[in-house]
Amino acid sequence: MLGQPTRDRQAERQEATRLEILAAAWEIARDKGLAELTLRDVAFRIGMRAPSLYSYFGSKNAIYDAMFGQAWTDYLTLINAVEPTLPRSPRDGVKAIAHTFFDYAVADHARHQLMNQRTIPGFVPSPESYAPAIEVLERARRHLARFGVQGNERVDLFTALIGGLVDAQQANDLGGDRWARLLDDAIDMFANHVGIPKTTGRGS
Amino acid sequence: MLGQPTRDRQAERQEATRLEILAAAWEIARDKGLAELTLRDVAFRIGMRAPSLYSYFGSKNAIYDAMFGQAWTDYLTLINAVEPTLPRSPRDGVKAIAHTFFDYAVADHARHQLMNQRTIPGFVPSPESYAPAIEVLERARRHLARFGVQGNERVDLFTALIGGLVDAQQANDLGGDRWARLLDDAIDMFANHVGIPKTTGRGS
DNA sequence: GTCTATACACCGATAGAC
DNA sequence: GTCTATCGGTGTATAGAC
Numbered sequence: 315m316l317g318q319p320t321r322d323r324q325a326e327r328q329e330a331t332r333l334e335i336l337a338a339a340w341e342i343a344r345d346k347g348l349a350e351l352t353l354r355d356v357a358f359r360i361g362m363r364a365p366s367l368y369s370y371f372g373s374k375n376a377i378y379d380a381m382f383g384q385a386w387t388d389y390l391t392l393i394n395a396v397e398p399t400l401p402r403s404p405r406d407g408v409k410a411i412a413h414t415f416f417d418y419a420v421a422d423h424a425r426h427q428l429m430n431q432r433t434i435p436g437f438v439p440s441p442e443s444y445a446p447a448i449e450v451l452e453r454a455r456r457h458l459a460r461f462g463v464q465g466n467e468r469v470d471l472f473t474a475l476i477g478g479l480v481d482a483q484q485a486n487d488l489g490g491d492r493w494a495r496l497l498d499d500a501i502d503m504f505a506n507h508v509g510i511p512k513t514t515g516r517g518s
Numbered sequence: 519m520l521g522q523p524t525r526d527r528q529a530e531r532q533e534a535t536r537l538e539i540l541a542a543a544w545e546i547a548r549d550k551g552l553a554e555l556t557l558r559d560v561a562f563r564i565g566m567r568a569p570s571l572y573s574y575f576g577s578k579n580a581i582y583d584a585m586f587g588q589a590w591t592d593y594l595t596l597i598n599a600v601e602p603t604l605p606r607s608p609r610d611g612v613k614a615i616a617h618t619f620f621d622y623a624v625a626d627h628a629r630h631q632l633m634n635q636r637t638i639p640g641f642v643p644s645p646e647s648y649a650p651a652i653e654v655l656e657r658a659r660r661h662l663a664r665f666g667v668q669g670n671e672r673v674d675l676f677t678a679l680i681g682g683l684v685d686a687q688q689a690n691d692l693g694g695d696r697w698a699r700l701l702d703d704a705i706d707m708f709a710n711h712v713g714i715p716k717t718t719g720r721g722s
Numbered sequence: 723g724t725c726t727a728t729a730c731a732c733c734g735a736t737a738g739a740c
Numbered sequence: 741g742t743c744t745a746t747c748g749g750t751g752t753a754t755a756g757a758c
Contacts, residue, residue: 349639353734365736366742374734432689433637435553470686471700471707478682482674485636496675503675507707528723557751569752570725578751 332370334360336384339377343424349434351377375437378428383443385429389418390446393453403513404461409501411457412476416497419480426484430477462510475500536574538564540588543581547628553638555581579641582632587647589633593622594650597657607717608665613705615661616680620701623684630688634681666714679704 338359342351353364353374371377396414401407419426427433429447439447455469463472479500483493505512542563546555557568557578575581600618605611623630631637633651643651659673667676683704687697709716 347639352732354732363743364734365744368735369741430689431635431637431685433635435551467700467703470697471704474682474686474697474700474704475679476682477686478678478680481685482678482681485634493674493678496671496678499671500675500678503707503711506711556749558749566724567726568750569727569754572752573724 328370332380335367335370335377336380339381340424343381343428344422348424348427375434378434378437379440379443382428382439383446385425386443386446386450389429390450390453392418393450397457400457404510405502405505405513407461408458408463408472408505408510409498411454411461412472412497412501415454415476416480416494420483420494423484423488426480430480463508468508472504475504532574536584539571539574539581540584543585544628547585547632548626552628552631579638582638582641583644583647586632586643587650589629590647590650590654593633594654594657596622597654601661604661608714609706609709609717611665612662612667612676612709612714613702615658615665616676616701616705619658619680620684620698624687624698627688627692630684634684667712672712676708679708 335356338356339351341359342355351374353367356377357364357367367377371380393414396410400410419430458464458469458472463469476497479493479497483490487493539560542560543555546559546563555578557571560581561568561571571581575584597618600614604614623634662668662673662676667673680701683697683701687694691697
């Protein structure tokens with residue numbers, strides 16, 4: 315008896331096609347906008363017809379859902395990479411966290427729309443796709459706590475502040491830096507408010 | 519000779535029907551969501567068929583556009599009414615401005631979506647509908663300047679801060695007050711940052 | 723002039739042949 | 741697993757009834 319094969323070639327192929335579909339979907343979302351994504355368009359871009367997509371995703375929203383999960387997982391990977399490089403100084407640390415989020419959000423409008431706004435009618439992320447988003451928030455909470463930002467209300471204020479700057483930037487000055495320029499000043503405002511010591515000239 | 523009639527009854531009737539259409543549209547937007555609005559639905563609610571709407575609006579987006587203009591005009595009326603009641607104290611004045619905006623935004627999710635977010639694909643407000651929005655911002659700028667908040671960057675920071683709190687409230691705690699509770703604290707943070715004197719116990 | 727009936731192109735989704 | 745065919749829905753255009 316040969317037993318079971320060690321690899322499931324069919325599952326691998328299925329997963330590869332799923333990724334191909336998602337890549338095409340991201341391409342269209344970036345090109346034409348997140349809401350302008352259509353199944354026919356996605357399918358044709360990879361040499362398929364629209365109904366074939368239903369062998370890989372149960373609905374159009376399931377595609378959005380997988381994209382949502384991908385985006386937050388990517389961001390989780392990013393902050394994992396950034397974590398060892400975080401400055402020791404609390405104030406610089408908070409600034410680094412804010413900049414990481416801000417830059418990631420501003421770099422891809424469609425992605426930010428999907429991750430942080432409720433712009434697709436009827437789309438609600440599944441628990442599985444939401445998990446990395448929760449993990450990111452948990453991670454951010456820990457980092458902020460390490461830098462002296464503690465308590466739900468302070469974290470809520472921080473997220474609202476950064477989110478507000480991102481949204482203003484995206485909505486009113488897409489591609490510019492009118493609100494991006496205010497980020498450091500905004501963090502200083504926040505840091506002073508919650509009592510994070512100023513960074514001294516030669517580190518803290 | 520009788521001359522011209524003093525009233526254009528036909529134009530009045532036309533305008534009345536336009537308002538009736540918009541009222542139905544607001545109703546549906548509040549009930550089912552802004553994006554779920556359909557022409558057939560709007561038309562049936564006032565005893566018409568969908569194509570008849572084209573006698574009053576050139577497209578569905580033209581309806582959204584008129585709603586956009588209505589919402590900002592309403593808000594302009596509101597701040598006109600609020601203006602005489604604004605406190606003298608700079609800090610309380612800024613708080614009043616923030617509360618007025620925050621409460622108006624949170625009171626109607628669909629309206630806030632239309633006014634302040636880019637949630638309808640392809641919808642761009644016309645210059646005529648945008649005019650009251652500009653007027654509101656101009657008015658807010660003058661009020662803030664009167665309370666000592668001057669310069670584009672400070673106003674930008676203020677709008678981003680309040681907008682961020684509104685969006686966080688709507689997105690993560692609709693109907694609750696998790697971020698609404700932070701509003702006063704946020705304004706104090708901002709006021710301290712831009713050097714607005716604290717309100718004393720017995721007025722300023 | 724107002725409104726309707728009809729039609730068109732497109733959408734997401736489903737059924738069934740191969 | 742992928743296709744064609746099709747369904748009910750959408751926004752939109754237009755011809756014509758009244």
